[in-house]
Amino acid sequence: MPENNLSSPSIPRPQVLTEKALATLERFSRIEAVSGIALLIAAIAALVWANSSFADSYEHLWHTKITIGFGDASVSQSLHFFVNDGLMTIFFLVVGAEIRHEIHDGALASLKMALLPMGAALGGVLVPALIYIAINHGTEASDGWAIPTATDIAFAVGVLALLGKSISGGVRVLLLSLAIIDDIVAILIIAAFYTSSLDYMGIAIASGGMLMILMFQRMGIGKMAPYVLPGAIIWYGLLKTGVHPTLAGVILGLLSPVRSMPMTERPLDIIQRNFQELLDRFSNDRLDQSVTKPLKEILQAQREILSPVQRIQATLHPWVAFGIMPLFALANAGVSFAGADLANALSQHVFIAVMLALVLGKPIGVIFASYLLVKLKWCELPTGVSWSGIVLVGLLAGIGFTMSIFIASLAFDDAALLDASKLSVLCASGAAAVLGLSWGWIRRLPKREQ
Numbered sequence: 139m140p141e142n143n144l145s146s147p148s149i150p151r152p153q154v155l156t157e158k159a160l161a162t163l164e165r166f167s168r169i170e171a172v173s174g175i176a177l178l179i180a181a182i183a184a185l186v187w188a189n190s191s192f193a194d195s196y197e198h199l200w201h202t203k204i205t206i207g208f209g210d211a212s213v214s215q216s217l218h219f220f221v222n223d224g225l226m227t228i229f230f231l232v233v234g235a236e237i238r239h240e241i242h243d244g245a246l247a248s249l250k251m252a253l254l255p256m257g258a259a260l261g262g263v264l265v266p267a268l269i270y271i272a273i274n275h276g277t278e279a280s281d282g283w284a285i286p287t288a289t290d291i292a293f294a295v296g297v298l299a300l301l302g303k304s305i306s307g308g309v310r311v312l313l314l315s316l317a318i319i320d321d322i323v324a325i326l327i328i329a330a331f332y333t334s335s336l337d338y339m340g341i342a343i344a345s346g347g348m349l350m351i352l353m354f355q356r357m358g359i360g361k362m363a364p365y366v367l368p369g370a371i372i373w374y375g376l377l378k379t380g381v382h383p384t385l386a387g388v389i390l391g392l393l394s395p396v397r398s399m400p401m402t403e404r405p406l407d408i409i410q411r412n413f414q415e416l417l418d419r420f421s422n423d424r425l426d427q428s429v430t431k432p433l434k435e436i437l438q439a440q441r442e443i444l445s446p447v448q449r450i451q452a453t454l455h456p457w458v459a460f461g462i463m464p465l466f467a468l469a470n471a472g473v474s475f476a477g478a479d480l481a482n483a484l485s486q487h488v489f490i491a492v493m494l495a496l497v498l499g500k501p502i503g504v505i506f507a508s509y510l511l512v513k514l515k516w517c518e519l520p521t522g523v524s525w526s527g528i529v530l531v532g533l534l535a536g537i538g539f540t541m542s543i544f545i546a547s548l549a550f551d552d553a554a555l556l557d558a559s560k561l562s563v564l565c566a567s568g569a570a571a572v573l574g575l576s577w578g579w580i581r582r583l584p585k586r587e588q
Contacts, residue, residue, distance in 0.1 A: 173459035174296015180464035181471040188472030227387040234391015235450040242396040253517040255315035261507025263287040266495035273491040282549040286495030288324040288541035291317040301578040308522035332548040344375025398442040408439035485558035492562035501532030536570030
């Protein structure tokens with residue numbers, strides 16, 4: 139057969155080395171502890187930067203104005219705005235997709251499965267909120283009551299992963315479920331308590347974006363790119379409404395189908411049939427434009443093997459874990475120790491309240507609620523989870539990094555209170571991580587839970 143473009147030339151060594159490096163990087167990115175470490179490094183870098191001789195450059199960078207325009211229409215906001223209100227929408231999209239997946243086929247798929255993590259999460263929300271309110275009731279700082287209610291999924295699961303495979307899978311599933319429910323509660327809190335007066339024109343715009351998504355789905359549009367337009371419409375509508383625009387990501391995630399697009403054949407059958415057709419064409423050396431049809435069908439079938447919810451998580455999770463969340467930490471964790479002004483009584487109260495609420499309130503709420511539910515025989519401990527495991531989950535639930543700082547930025551306009559709350563979240567999350575690791579190592583959980 140004459141030589142054609144299907145011949146296999148030797149692969150250049152630089153290409154081989156590049157492919158190996160990318161494969162190693164991909165394996166590395168799938169290690170859950172690594173995303174937590176990336177988040178921690180970004181937070182430490184922000185703290186060091188904000189308290190160094192280059193502190194002015196830190197403030198200047200995040201307040202740099204960025205203008206995006208088309209014709210006469212333009213949006214001019216700070217880089218900090220585009221990180222917190224723009225890129226974090228993608229973070230919330232992944233959160234929304236995770237919630238949708240868990241509701242359909244996960245820990246939240248049935249009331250019996252969800253009761254323990256739901257109860258533990260609610261206990262871990264109520265007790266910290268009550269501790270905070272008890273310390274700051276009647277003061278300007280009372281608006282920050284929701285700061286210690288959230289658990290950071292990436293950081294908490296990353297810390298748990300540091301304990302190794304010895305920790306039972308049941309503990310990990312319980313922590314993940316609790317953190318996801320925490321996120322649901324945090325989203326509801328943001329929508330209900332940190333929203334200004336509603337602009338009904340914004341509601342109409344956001345509703346139009348949601349209808350467009352449903353229309354696209356009915357039309358069988360399976361690619362992610364076309365959904366950027368209705369997603370942007372929802373984002374703008376929520377911004378105009380007064381609801382925090384990042385919740386557009388949650389809406390997109392919850393509207394994502396949990397089943398693949400309907401097809402006349404199973405995706406694997408389509409791939410097999412078209413693959414055989416391509417083999418026949420290649421063997422007969424009949425290479426022309428007609429091969430584009432089977433190639434297109436293979437690509438479409440390959441895409442539909444996973445549901446949209448699964449594709450969102452698989453595609454965006456690495457970008458969120460190693461790009462958006464560390465960037466958010468870099469933009470928000472840069473607290474100036476001088477600016478926090480802990481000599482101020484109100485700032486002290488905020489600092490102490492958040493510390494106590496996360497480090498003590500979270501585990502107390504999680505453990506007490508779990509004990510009450512089991513004692514009342516409403517549910518049982520999952521397979522492989524002992525009370526030592528519940529304590530570990532409670533301690534790690536006190537890691538409230540990303541969402542806690544996010545809520546703090548919504549709760550406080552006063553720079554001193556905002557800095558005090560951010561510093562307290564950082565200290566409390568670090569303390570919770572150390573306590574969780576210490577408990578996991580000392581108690582030797584795997585030997586008791588296998």
